[in-house]
Amino acid sequence: MKQAMTPEEIKEEKPYLDWSLSEREYDYICDHLLHRLPNYTEIGLFSAMWSEHCSYKKSKPVLRLFPTKGPRVIQGPGEGAGVVDIDDGQAVVFKAESHNHPTTVEPYQGAATGVGGILRDVFSMGARPVAVLDSLHFGELKNNPTMRYKMEETIKGVGDYGNCMGIPNLGGETTFDPCYNGNILLNAMNVGLMNIKDMEHGNASGSGNLVMYVGAKTGRDGIHGATFASADFSKEHETQRSAVQVGDPFMEKLLMEACLDLIIKHREWLVGIQDMGAAGIVSSSAEMATEGKSGMVLNLNDVPQREPNMSAYEIMLSESQERMLLCVKKGYEEDVKRIFEGYNLEAVTIGRITDDGQYILLHDDEIVCDIPVTALTEDVLEEKSEKRKPKHIIEAEKEAAWEPKIEDAGQTLKDLLNQPTIASDTFVTQQYDSQVRTNTIVAPGSDAGVLRVRGTKKAIAMCTDTNGRFVYLDPRVGGQRTVLESATNIVASGALPLAITDCLNYGDPNDPEIYWSLHESCQGIADACEILETPVVSGNVSLYNENDGEAIYPSPMIGMVGLIKDYDHVIPMRMQETGDQVYLLGK
Amino acid sequence: MKIAVVVFPGSNCDVDMYEAFHSVLKADVKYVSYKEKSLDGFDMVALPGGFSYGDYLRAGAIARFSNIILAVQKMADEGKLVLGVCNGFQILTEMGLLPGALKRNDSLQFVCKDADLRVENAKTPFTTEYQEYQEIKIPIAHGEGSYYADEDVLDELEKNNQVVFRYIKNNPNGSLHDIAGICNKRGNVLGMMPHPERAVEAILGGVDGLPLFKSVLKAGVKA
Amino acid sequence: MTTVRIYVTYKPSVFDPQGAAITDSVNSLGHTEVKQIVVGKFFDVTLDENDLDKVEEDVKDIAESLLVNFNMETYKTEILEEKA
Amino acid sequence: MTTVRIYVTYKPSVFDPQGAAITDSVNSLGHTEVKQIVVGKFFDVTLDENDLDKVEEDVKDIAESLLVNFNMETYKTEILEEKA
Ligand SMILES: Nc1ncnc2c1ncn2[C@@H]1O[C@H](COP(=O)(O)OP(=O)(O)O)[C@@H](O)[C@H]1O
Numbered sequence: 001m002k003q004a005m006t007p008e009e010i011k012e013e014k015p016y017l018d019w020s021l022s023e024r025e026y027d028y029i030c031d032h033l034l035h036r037l038p039n040y041t042e043i044g045l046f047s048a049m050w051s052e053h054c055s056y057k058k059s060k061p062v063l064r065l066f067p068t069k070g071p072r073v074i075q076g077p078g079e080g081a082g083v084v085d086i087d088d089g090q091a092v093v094f095k096a097e098s099h100n101h102p103t104t105v106e107p108y109q110g111a112a113t114g115v116g117g118i119l120r121d122v123f124s125m126g127a128r129p130v131a132v133l134d135s136l137h138f139g140e141l142k143n144n145p146t147m148r149y150k151m152e153e154t155i156k157g158v159g160d161y162g163n164c165m166g167i168p169n170l171g172g173e174t175t176f177d178p179c180y181n182g183n184i185l186l187n188a189m190n191v192g193l194m195n196i197k198d199m200e201h202g203n204a205s206g207s208g209n210l211v212m213y214v215g216a217k218t219g220r221d222g223i224h225g226a227t228f229a230s231a232d233f234s235k236e237h238e239t240q241r242s243a244v245q246v247g248d249p250f251m252e253k254l255l256m257e258a259c260l261d262l263i264i265k266h267r268e269w270l271v272g273i274q275d276m277g278a279a280g281i282v283s284s285s286a287e288m289a290t291e292g293k294s295g296m297v298l299n300l301n302d303v304p305q306r307e308p309n310m311s312a313y314e315i316m317l318s319e320s321q322e323r324m325l326l327c328v329k330k331g332y333e334e335d336v337k338r339i340f341e342g343y344n345l346e347a348v349t350i351g352r353i354t355d356d357g358q359y360i361l362l363h364d365d366e367i368v369c370d371i372p373v374t375a376l377t378e379d380v381l382e383e384k385s386e387k388r389k390p391k392h393i394i395e396a397e398k399e400a401a402w403e404p405k406i407e408d409a410g411q412t413l414k415d416l417l418n419q420p421t422i423a424s425d426t427f428v429t430q431q432y433d434s435q436v437r438t439n440t441i442v443a444p445g446s447d448a449g450v451l452r453v454r455g456t457k458k459a460i461a462m463c464t465d466t467n468g469r470f471v472y473l474d475p476r477v478g479g480q481r482t483v484l485e486s487a488t489n490i491v492a493s494g495a496l497p498l499a500i501t502d503c504l505n506y507g508d509p510n511d512p513e514i515y516w517s518l519h520e521s522c523q524g525i526a527d528a529c530e531i532l533e534t535p536v537v538s539g540n541v542s543l544y545n546e547n548d549g550e551a552i553y554p555s556p557m558i559g560m561v562g563l564i565k566d567y568d569h570v571i572p573m574r575m576q577e578t579g580d581q582v583y584l585l586g587k
Numbered sequence: 588m589k590i591a592v593v594v595f596p597g598s599n600c601d602v603d604m605y606e607a608f609h610s611v612l613k614a615d616v617k618y619v620s621y622k623e624k625s626l627d628g629f630d631m632v633a634l635p636g637g638f639s640y641g642d643y644l645r646a647g648a649i650a651r652f653s654n655i656i657l658a659v660q661k662m663a664d665e666g667k668l669v670l671g672v673c674n675g676f677q678i679l680t681e682m683g684l685l686p687g688a689l690k691r692n693d694s695l696q697f698v699c700k701d702a703d704l705r706v707e708n709a710k711t712p713f714t715t716e717y718q719e720y721q722e723i724k725i726p727i728a729h730g731e732g733s734y735y736a737d738e739d740v741l742d743e744l745e746k747n748n749q750v751v752f753r754y755i756k757n758n759p760n761g762s763l764h765d766i767a768g769i770c771n772k773r774g775n776v777l778g779m780m781p782h783p784e785r786a787v788e789a790i791l792g793g794v795d796g797l798p799l800f801k802s803v804l805k806a807g808v809k810a
Numbered sequence: 811m812t813t814v815r816i817y818v819t820y821k822p823s824v825f826d827p828q829g830a831a832i833t834d835s836v837n838s839l840g841h842t843e844v845k846q847i848v849v850g851k852f853f854d855v856t857l858d859e860n861d862l863d864k865v866e867e868d869v870k871d872i873a874e875s876l877l878v879n880f881n882m883e884t885y886k887t888e889i890l891e892e893k894a
Numbered sequence: 895m896t897t898v899r900i901y902v903t904y905k906p907s908v909f910d911p912q913g914a915a916i917t918d919s920v921n922s923l924g925h926t927e928v929k930q931i932v933v934g935k936f937f938d939v940t941l942d943e944n945d946l947d948k949v950e951e952d953v954k955d956i957a958e959s960l961l962v963n964f965n966m967e968t969y970k971t972e973i974l975e976e977k978a
Contacts, residue, residue, distance in 0.1 A: 106965040159697050163730070164638040166599020217908050248911035250597050251643025300952045306909060320909065344596060345916075433699045433728040435785050435792075436604045436636075443792075452790070454606070567790065643915040645879055652876075652923055681879065688881035693827045735882050761827065783841060813931070817936070832937070836956055843952060845895070848938040851917070852901070856930040869925060872920055 004311070007037035012033055019047035025381055033226040033375040040367045041361065044313040045376060049286060052543055055380040058509045059541045065526040066536040072282040072498060073535055080121040080202060080274065081192070082537025084499045090453065091196050092460055093127035096135075096189035096559045098503045098542035102222075102245065103186040105158075107150045111157030111186050112247035113321050118190040119165065120185060120275030123256045124324065126263040127192030130439065131451055132162045134172035134188050135464040135503070135557045136428075139181030141420055147181070155188060157247075160430040164249035165256070168440050169432035170449025171463050175421040179468065182547025187503040187540075189559040191462055193453060198264050203272030204285070204327035204353055205292025206461055211285065211351035212333070214340055215255050215323035218280070218307035221245040221270040222319030224489065225374040235488050251322040255416030258343040259324060262336065269301055269332035276323040280317040282376070284325040285351075290377040292327070298351035300363040312363040327353065387519055388512035396473070447489040461495035466505075468553030474553060475517045479524025486560035487532050494571045502539040502558055507551025509543050517554040525556060534560065588614040590808025591629040591658070595650045595722060600636030600673065600782065607784040608633075612800050621653040630807050631668035632659055634675030636782060637727070638725055646731045647677030656682055668712055668777040668803055676768070676778030685769055685778045686744070687736030693761030697730040701793070702781050703756045704767050708748050711774045712806035716798035723795035725752075725781035727759055732780040734762035734769075747772055752779055812857050813890040814869045816877055820849035824882045845869055860892060897974040900952045900961055903934040908966045937961055944976060968972050 006211065015474065016026055029046055030037055038046065052058050061581045068076040074091055075083035081095035102323045112324030114130060122129045136154060139147045162169055170191070204211065264269060272292065276284045300315045310318075326347070328336050329468070333349055340347040354360075359376065361369040406412050416422055425445070434443040441459055442450035447465035452509030465485045483500065490497045502525065507514045529536060545552045564570060592605045601618065610618035618625065626632055639650035650656075656678075663669045663684055671679040679685045692698060701724045706717040719725070737743070741764055744750055752768035760780070768779025783796030820826050828850060833847045855872065859865050867878055878885045904910050917931045920922060939956065943949050951973055962969045 106963070109966070124977045156696075160730075163728070164597070164599075164641060166637055167593065216909070218908055222911060242908050242966050244908060246909045246911060246966070248641070248909070248914075250638065250643065250915060251911065253597055253599070253638075253641075307907065383631055429698045430700055433697070435726055435728065436599055436603065436793055437790070438606060438785055440792075441790055454610075497722075640919065641911070641915055643912040644877065644919075647917070648876060648879065649919045652919065665821070680881070686881070687870055688879050690824070690882060691827060693825075695831060733827075737823065737881075827933065833958070835959060836939075839956075839959065841952060841956055843941045843943050844939060844956070845942055846938075846940040849935065850938070851933065851935045854930075854932040854934070855920075855928055856932075858929055859927050868925060872923075872925055872928070876916075876920065887973045 005040050006200040007039050010040060010043055011037055016043050016047050017423055019044070021047040021050060023235055025050060028381055029375070030061045031380055034371060039368065041312045041316070042371055045282050045369060048282060048317050049376040050380050053278050054283050056541060057380050057383045058385060059504065060339065060382055063520050063523045067526060067529050068535050068537065070398060070499065070533060070535040073537055074199070076535065076537050079540060080124045081184035082499065082501060083199060084537060084561065085196070086454065086460065089196050089549050092498070092561055093122050093125050093192040093194055093196055094190060094501055094559065094561055095121050095538035096187055096501045097121065097504045097540045098185065098187045098505055100183060100185050100505060100542050100545055106185045106244050107153035107184065108157040109244055109246055112153045112161040113245045114188045115158055115161040116247050116249065116252050116321055116435050117277055118165065119256065120277070120324065122192040123259055124191045124200065124202070124273050124275045125192070125194065126198040126558055127194035127254070127575035128563060129167050130261060130437070131170040131191040131449060131462060132167050132188065132461060133170055133449070133464050133559060134158045134186070136174045137185035137466065137468065137555065138176050139184070140178045141176055141515040148278060150184060154184065155431055156430050158188070159251045161247055163433045164477065165253050166436045168434045168436050169429070170434065170440065170451060171444045171446060172426050173464055173466060174425055175466070177468060177553070179553045182550060183545045183552050185505050185545070185552070185555060186201065187505070188462070189464055189556045191460070191561060198267065198573065200270070201265050201272050201291065201403060202274035202288050203291045204288035204293045205298065206271055206353055207355040208330045209271055210328045210330065210333055210349050210352045211296060211298060211345050212326040212328050212336060213303060213323065213350045214326065214345055214347040216248060216251050216320055217304040218310070218315055218318045218320050218323070218379055220314055220318060223314055223523045224319050245319055245321050248322050254343045254345055255322055255324060258340050258345055262339050266335070266339065267415065268413065269329055269335055271327035271329060273324060273326045276325055278319065280318045280320070281325065286373055286376045288325065288327060289359065289373045295356045295373060296351055297354055297360045298361070300361055302348060302350045304348055311369040312361060316361070324358045348470065367426065384514040385509055386512040387516040387517055390513035430558050434448045437465065440568050441570060442493060446493070448493040448495070450493055450570050452567055454549070457566045459564040459570060461490050461493040461562040461564060463489040464557055465489065468555035471517070471521050471556060475520035476524040479521035479556060480528040482533065482556060482558050483525055483528035483534070486558045487534065489558050490562035493562070494569045494573065495536045495564045497562045498535045499535050500529060500558050500561065501559045502536060502556055504539065504541045505545055505555040505557065506543050507546045507554065511551070513552055514554065521554055521556055525558070588615065588630045588803060589628060590614060591619040591626055591632045593621060593632060593634050594606055594618050594642070595637070595639035595653060596619045596675070598635050598637035598639055598674070600784065601713065603782065604633050604635040607787045607800060611787045612804060614804055621650070621655045624654045624658060626658040629662070631670065631803060634659070634671040634678050636673030636675060639674055639678065642731065645683040647674055650678050651682040657722045660684065663776050666773065666775050668801055668806065670713065672782055672784065673779040673780055676780055679733065679776065679778040685771060686740045687734055689731050690733040690735050691731050692733050698759050699728040700726070702727045702753050702754055702759055702767065703809060704752045705755045706751070707753050708751045711751055711770050711777060713777045713799055713802050714751060714771065715805060716739050716796045717800040722755065724783045724786070724793055725783055725795055727781045729780055732762065733760040734766040736763065744769055752775060752781065766784060812859055812892045814855050814857070814865060815888045816855060816869065816873050817850055817886045818852065818878055818883050819848065820882055821884055824832050835860050852875045854890065896943055896949050896976045898939050898941070898949060899972045899974050900953065900957050901934060901940060901970045902962055902967050903932065904937065904966055905968055938974065944967045
């Protein structure tokens with residue numbers, strides 16, 4: 001397959017600008033990393049790997065604010081998911097991830113694949129996913145049938161995927177605010193359990209070891225997620241092409257059972273395993289090789305493909321769902337294949353590990369990429385951002401604090417209960433299987449979901465909390481409050497808070513006011529985490545949540561997990577008996 | 588009494604069913620793969636809930652071509668106990684061991700909640716530990732649970748007392764005659780949408796499913 | 811190669827909640843001229859077979875053993891295209 | 895009265911897990927001559943309208959505003975029958 005442009009044409013025409021790689025970055029790649037002009041495939045890989053989504057180049061300085069260590073933390077941020085010790089050789093494994101753009105564009109599939117992606121992050125660690133939580137934020141429902149449709153489809157997408165996988169939904173939140181009119185938020189969290197001895201890493205090392213691919217075939221789905229998300233919507237109508245990623249929960253169920261089987265029963269065959277998430281094969285393979293301080297050679301003709309005539313660039317960047325990448329010890333190729341065959345899945349060798357640190361791709365007998373692995377993963381230019389206190393906050397500080405006037409408390413209560421954000425969520429939670437696998441002690445509808453750890457007296461509590469409006473008005477206190485809200489939800493269920501995960505949902509960070517809010521609110525989250533001794537063990541950043549230049553409220557989501565030593569101490573939220581006394585604690 | 592829980596690709600309440608027999612009732616239960624051809628040596632087989640083959644065509648439609656299905660048929664013919672819950676019920680209708688079919692819920696939505704049921708027939712080997720017309724609460728969790736059969740089939744079911752569980756108060760899915768579970772004429776094959784295996788421990792919300800498990804274990808002792 | 815389209819619908823006696831829901835929402839969008847909407851699915855089956863008798867036999871078997879549930883559904887077939 | 899059939903399918907580049915799973919199972923039933931099964935849905939819309947231009951306009955609006963998801967699907971229409 002011919003490259004679409006020559007290196008010289010790329011230098012001249014600068015197509016990478018459309019893929020959100022800057023001229024400064026391009027020059028840096030040419031002059032300092034490659035000492036030559038990159039070809040079309042290579043520059044495509046750089047633009048994906050150096051995107052905010054993969055590199056965190058904008059948000060890294062902010063993420064450094066978070067405390068990430070603690071006596072129970074076995075694995076903090078950086079792997080598929082965070083791992084926290086819950087005694088007896090067991091650990092709870094969890095992470096949250098956003099899928100805001102895909103859900104805004106195609107709510108059902110966006111939500112479904114959001115759930116699917118976060119499950120793979122957890123089971124690739126060697127943990128069995130035991131609960132899903134979903135944090136949903138929609139625009140206004142009133143007089144807005146499109147938003148109602150999007151809401152219904154989003155909920156259906158979350159439900160269908162988790163239900164089909166047989167992973168109970170243990171909680172979440174559903175809020176409505178005009179700031180999400182043009183940009184829905186879907187954050188999915190997954191919690192898994194494992195025996196610490198089974199923990200796996202996204203690692204590829206050992207010259208001569210194999211790179212194997214398993215799961216769904218590769219199509220042209222979600223290529224350049226970022227460009228797709230911002231592409232003019234109406235143009236899409238006329239074409240026969242679609243980059244929508246479609247979820248296949250049945251495939252994922254097989255993949256999950258097969259991977260857990262392999263990890264738990266045959267870990268000596270395996271060097272590492274990682275799911276293919278954003279930026280597909282390139283990000284999973286380059287990250288694994290970096291982790292293992294290795295090089296890698298992949299033959300793209302061996303990658304299972306769903307569509308004919310895919311270019312190297314398309315194969316590498318495809319975001320087709322339900323795929324995993326494995327590094328397998330030399331000599332165990334056939335054994336690994338046999339495990340997957342047992343689940344009607346085909347595992348295919350697509351490459352091998354080398355020790356020269358180079359990332360080499362072959363396609364149709366040509367070398368289409370030959371660059372140092374770390375150029376993709378570690379040499380990313382961090383970007384400085386400007387901060388400026390938002391005008392609306394400065395203005396508000398000059399005014400006297402607003403005092404609510406309540407004339408008719410009964411009416412005010414009714415008005416409050418009428419708010420979709422506050423009204424009953426049964427409509428949502430009824431569509432989710434919350435009991436499958438029979439460990440659910442407290443289902444959605446309480447402060448936190450509570451799940452028994454089968455075979456022990458232990459239980460884990462979990463919840464998600466977001467408070468966009470609060471954070472918008474006072475990012476520092478809003479960030480603190482959000483963590484505190486989670487902690488009170490966990491404590492009220494009878495559990496000790498252990499650690500948190502997060503999704504940082506914000507607008508364009510190049511806007512100094514938004515960056516200031518991002519920084520301040522994360523400082524607030526960090527403050528609260530320090531005091532509550534709940535380190536951040538995993539998380540996700542979603543920037544550029546805007547529509548027509550209107551940003552969403554800064555909306556960090558906190559997902560917290562707590563431990564209950566004896567589930568007989570679980571406290572349900574409901575009033576228990578007539579005649580019981582009611583107390584108000586605190587100020 | 589030896590019980591088999593069949594695992595199809597996409598089964599996901601296999602654990603629920605297994606643990607109800609194993610941890611709660613301390614019965615002799617084993618997982619059996621859908622690839623097996625024989626259930627010899629077992630006295631009962633349970634087809635669990637879930638999404639066999641993703642329910643991608645109709646729920647249960649593809650699973651019924653598995654090897655194990657002939658063995659299930661054989662158990663039914665021999666008068667041994669066959670229990671299908673949720674997806675298992677759908678498979679039993681697809682393979683023709685039970686009449687009728689399960690359609691998409693009238694609401695077009697998946698529904699997970701406690702359902703109020705009445706035990707309409709307490710004489711089957713699955714229900715002897717219930718009282719006739721006892722009202723019970725059992726969780727449901729399905730998207731395709733609306734029972735449908737032609738008029739004459741429904742008449743036949745009613746006449747032979749084959750409707751074992753019926754929804755009361757509120758029909759959650761639009762099933763005809765409020766049917767939640769039916770058995771075959773002989774009474775040794777039961778299919779039901781609600782999940783009795785999810786109602787066997789008080790800590791998880793209720794124990795109204797326990798009598799069903801006690802009934803089958805008692806039937807096993809007598810047999 | 812031959813491609814056959816198999817149309818599957820509910821039997822007329824079976825209530826179709828989806829059809830009813832769609833008809834309602836089309837009406838409430840202002841299209842009151844719409845009296846009924848019946849929903850069905852179709853399967854385009856491409857077979858490596860050109861003998862039409864054989865094709866008919868294969869398709870009948872596939873439809874009746876798997877694609878159609880006679881308790882609630884009926885079907886029709888139509889040949890879409892044949893090529894060597 | 896006029897009845898129009900609206901056929902809705904995934905765009906060719908969109909992955910269809912349902913079609914893939916059904917093809918697999920048809921193959922494993924022994925029908926190895928089957929190379930591909932594509933799944934689609936159809937809507938038979940009956941309108942109280944005989945002016946075919948008007949029918950076409952109505953059907954286009956119904957399909958595009960409600961029945962078809964342009965992110966992933968395309969559609970075709972066909973007039974099934976007209977009667978007064
Ligand atoms: N999208 C959702 N998924 C799962 N559970 C949800 C969802 N939305 C709300 N819930 C559940 O409904 C209950 C009420 O939610 P919410 O109104 O946010 O309560 P609170 O403000 O007390 O946290 C919670 O138990 C929550 O877990």
